[in-house]
Amino acid sequence: MSIAGGEEGRRSRRILFPIDGSESCTNAFKWYLNYIKLSGDFIIFVHIVEPVYTSSEVRIDIEGPEVRFEDVPKTIDDVMNRSKALGLSYMSLAKEAGLESKAFLHIETQPGRAILTSAKNHNIDMIVMEAGGQGILSGASLGRISDYVVHNSTVPVVIVHE
Template sequence: MTVEYKTIVVPADGSENSKRALQHAVSIAERNKAQLVVVHVANIVSAISNFDQTPISGGYVSEQIAEDMEETGKEILNDVVKEVPADVTVKSVFEVGSPGPAVLAVAKKFNADLIVMGSRGLGPLKGLFMGSVSSYVTSHSTCPVLVVK
């Protein structure tokens, strides 16, 4: 039996591990003529909770955080897309929410055959990938998950 990968989801947070995961995903995509779906998840709730000691005047802080996170996320996605060879089809997706469930939702939406992700993200200080997202994804995914160290 031959397993064919047509759509590969790759979470990207700018960390070294996510860059290594991308290299593996590109290699698999090239061999299988698969498309990559690169997803960045902005975990705004965790970022705002880091600011709960800050007095907020007029409620603009959370809006600013959201805008900053979106800008950062789109920069990360653009940088990742530039790393993908021209012969590989790539889509980029920006999501807001809890990283594990958001990655799985994107995988379901695009009918992914495989998720390739780093074992660790940037951690809570960056507010992008919190906790063990890879273990959440591996235990809840309906498709195979390759975790790259």
């Protein structure tokens, strides 16, 4: 079955695009739109949030500033609202480009693993993502997340450098 061209009955590609609030992520999506987008592509945006606390244990400095546990749900709501706004903004960009899309939030201590789990769960054909962290040679090294995804993915991965 072909996934390119305009033949009748062709299957659309399912593209996973991890998102964050960075300009380099926006530029990576624009690169995708300009260079590899096919009409009919379906984009799955995923925003991965690494939790601050990874266990139920919380340590408090008795002499430190007051910790207000009633603020914890507000912080979670703030993260959810920012993630929702981010997803909606990317879905709007996709719609402007004539593409259908969905957006998801994952809270995970290992973002690379979360991206690959999303790819599997959503039957993804390709992952397109920004390069991530900048090493000593600016722009020459992959970030830890994109490096993990490239080396462990079972589907093609396109890394977009700025």
